Amino acid sequence: MAAARPKLGGVLETALYVDDLKRSVEFYQRIFGFEPIEKDERLWALSVEGRHVLLVCQRGASANLPHTAHDATGQQHLCFAVDAAELDAWEKWLTENGVEIVERRTWPRAGCSLYFRDPDGHVLELATPGTWTIY
Secondary structure (H helix, E strand, C coil): CCCCCCCCCCCCEEEEEECCHHHHHHHHHHHHCCEEEEECCCEEEEEECCCEEEEEEECCCCCCCCCCCCCCCCCCEEEEECCHHHHHHHHHHHHHCCCCEEEEEECCCCCEEEEEECCCCCEEEEECCCCCCCC
């Protein structure tokens, strides 16, 4: 009999690859209030609501690591969960901070998403409950 699959504790970190590390970190701190928890010349680790980590990585800086090379090009996507009661306040905050909303979408389960872009053109989303069957 096979061993039982071990449990996961969730997604701990997500990485975005950027062209200008300083510009991108400033954006994520200004718009979301994410605080740095570690930084070096390759990346900044930003705390997202205390338990999750957003790695903002300098594009190409980790591509040649000996055993754990990683990198990405193109437009990436990242979604943050928000309460439905906060979505309008987020839309106002983004607009007041010069961030263009590129789409507002209502989902069949009554969830709603705001889409916008970071300085590297990555598609960011704020989504309310009702977006997925599990959220």
